[in-house]
Amino acid sequence: MSKNKRTAIEPTRQENYSEWYQQVIKAADLAENSEVRGCMVIKPWGYAIWENIQRVLDRMFRETGHRNAYFPIFIPKSYFEKEAEHVEGFAKECAIVTHSRLEPDDSGGLKVAGELTEPYIVRPTSETIIGASFAKWVNSYRDLPLLINQWANIVRWEMRTRLFLRTAEFLWQEWHTVHETQEEAMEETMQMLQVYATFAQDYLAIPVIQGEKTEGEKFPGAVNTYSIEAMMQDKKALQSGTSHFLGQNFAKASQIRYQNRDGEFDYAWTTSWGVSTRLIGALIMAHSDDNGFVIPPMIAPAHIAIIPIYRDDEEKEAVLKVAKEIQNSFKKTMLEDVPVYTELDDRDLTSSERNWYWIKKGIPLRIEIGPRDVASQSVMLARRDKEPRDKVSVPLTELKEQALAMLKDMQAGIYARALAFRNENTIKIDDNKEFYKYFTPKNAEQPEIHGGFALSHWCGWMECEERIKDDLKVTVRCIPFDQPEEDGACISCGKPSQRRVIFAKSY
RNA sequence: CGGGAUGUAGCGCAGCCCGGUCAGCGCGCUCGGUUCGGGACCGAGAGGUCGGAGGUUCAAAUCCUCUCAUCCCGACCA
Incomplete structure (x- = not known):
């Protein structure tokens, strides 16, 4: 095998980004397509x-007062029909249960039978079914606020799917x-958007931009939708979490009313928000390299692979003994609030x-221990965010301390790298021609990775947004919160604008 | 759901145009041995009703029809 510049993942990001993404998932053994x-x-x-x-999120939610509950996966069609925009938004991607029974058919197979009086929608989101419960639970202002979270699976019958980023069924x-x-x-809507942003940055090591969605991009039925947006390594945006202010739309649809402090009946104000397994796709695309997955230590399934090296049984015994001692020494070790897990890999390979197996899986640290190390009471330590051959010798007495320091440094390092990448690829554009140039690939046949985030003025008209989308x-x-008000001209129509927004291609 | 491409061993592919020793290669896997600090080597071996169903033919991986799945582009979306 040639030893020069071979990458574990082929093609590389530069050669074919979407193929690279699939290969990383395969090489790290994260997921696969099912027969369904x-x-x-x-x-x-x-x-x-x-x-x-x-x-991690569950703990963060608990700290903000939430409680978990569970609601049916089946939503009666009539519930769904109560909110017009909501119906319109989801109607095209619903799986529907219409029968309750199977019966033998003439050819030895089965046929569906027992048609339901009312079809059930397999939940694409649960506002309406949860609303039906909330209507019963809320009678008085004393019942409010009501804060309920559900961990569940969701079905949206997508036409085009990609592992983690868009699948027909997903977890959220x-x-x-x-x-x-x-x-x-x-306030609730905003607070929880902030929780998501904190989570993304502190655990996933992904910098995100918080902002408001435009009318055209908001959740069906919401008054306002807010999101956190992250930049992937192909410079596209990935919406990584959303928070919706639903106004009284769903309260009216589901009759969530309460008696207020004056004894009058009022419709309540509702919010909803969520993150999904899509975050795993975000992790892959934000941090991984041409050798496979790179996992931020704070969210990694395991942190350290211990790789013993030996030639014969005698060496094996000596090396494994120390390897196991190392593994034991990490038991109950914490990386901040995360337990540190090790994997001792003594397979006969x-x-x-x-080494390459764990590199592809993205484990943050690798410890190599061979006879030479045993003799010198040290190990070789390598971290995933450096080159594969980049290793340092660490005395056993300092191993735990240095490994933990390295994990922290790596967590901060990959965040900094992602942030630097986003900053390098975010520019202010005020000229329409420049804007079009920025977002037009040089080679239309084989579009290269290009563009990025453009901070440009937008007048707020949906027509301008549509025109840019079509072109x-x-x-x-999103309309980012952190952009100052300033006078400018819409990048598309030239009409006055007071604020820059983030334009980008997206997933 | 429209356009394009692809489905052959666990993975990656060749063969298809021109039907007939085309069931093949590389990696992986199993066994034996030598190895082991940067994707090892030698030898032996296992593994596929060629995505599925029909059809044409003396004969189909190969031609035709239908179907399913995956990937890319578009529309839609977390």
């Missing part, structure tokens, strides 16, 4: 990341709240084979 069209099988290494996401968390006042509901497939990702 559009649905994925999430494998242990990938599912462990989701479990970590759940564990949906949080639904009911409030007495508009202000309180709005060459050391480099085992360039570029949309307003």
Whole structure:
């Protein structure tokens, strides 16, 4: 095998980004397509990341007062029909249950029977079914606020699917709240967007931009939708979490009313928000390289691969003994609030084979221990965000301390790298021609990675947004909160604008 | 759901145009041995009703029809 510049993943990001993405998932053994069209099988290494996401978010939600509950996967069609915009938004991607029974047919197979009086929609989101419960639970202003979260699976019958980014079934968390006042509901919406942003940055090591969605991009039925937007390594935007202020739309649809402090009946104000297994796709595309997955330590399923190296049984015994001692020494070790897990890999493969296996899986640190190290009471330590051959010798006495320091440094480092990448690829554009040039690939036949985020003025008209979308497939990702008001001219029509928005291609 | 491409062993592919020793290659896997600090080597071996269903033919991986799935582009979306 040639030893020069071979990458573990082929093609590279530069050569074919979407193929590279598929190959990383395969090489890291995160998930695979199932026999069911559009649905994925999430494998242990990938599912462990989701479990970590759940564990961390659940704690963050608990700290903000939420409680978990569970609602049916089936939503009666009549519930769904109550909110017009909502219906319009989801009608084209619903799976519908119409029968309740199977009966033998003439050819030895089965036929459906027992038609339901009312079809059930397999939930694409749960506002309406949860609303029906909330209507019963809320009677008085004293019942508010009501803060409920659900971890669930969701079905949206997508035409075009990609592992983690868009599948027919996916896992998510949906949080639904009911409030007495508009202000309180709005505050809730904002607070939880901030929670998502904090989570993305501190755990996933992905910098995100918080902002408001445009009329055309908001959640069907919402008054306002807010999102966190992240830049992937192909410079496209990935909406990584959303938070919706639903006004009284769903309260009216589901009759969520309460007696206010004056004894009058008022419709409540509701919010909803969620993140999904799509976050795993974000992790892959934000951090991974041409050798495979790179996982931020704070969300990694395991943190350290221990790779013993030996030639014969005698060496094996000596090396494994120390390797196991190292593994034991990490038991109950915490990386901030995350337990540190190790994997001792003593499979009968060459050391480099085992090394590359863990590199592709994205484990943050690798410890190599061979006879020489045993003799010198040290190990070789390598981190995933450096070159594969980049290793340092560390005395056993300092191993734990240095490994933890390295994990922290790596967490900060990959965040900094992602942030630098986003900053390098975010520019202010005020000229229409320049804007079009920025978003037009040089080679239309084989579009290269190009563009990025453009901070440009937009007048707020949907026509301008549509025109840009039709021309360039570029949309307003969000109206960021952190942009100052300033006078400018709409990048499309030239009319006055007071604020820059983020334009980008997106997933 | 429209346009394009692809489905041959676990993975990656050749063969298809011109039907007939075309069931093949590389990696992986199993066994034995030598190896082991940067994707090892030698030897032996296992593994596929060529995505599925029909059809044409003496004969189909190869031609025709239908169907399913995946990937890319578009529309739609977390």
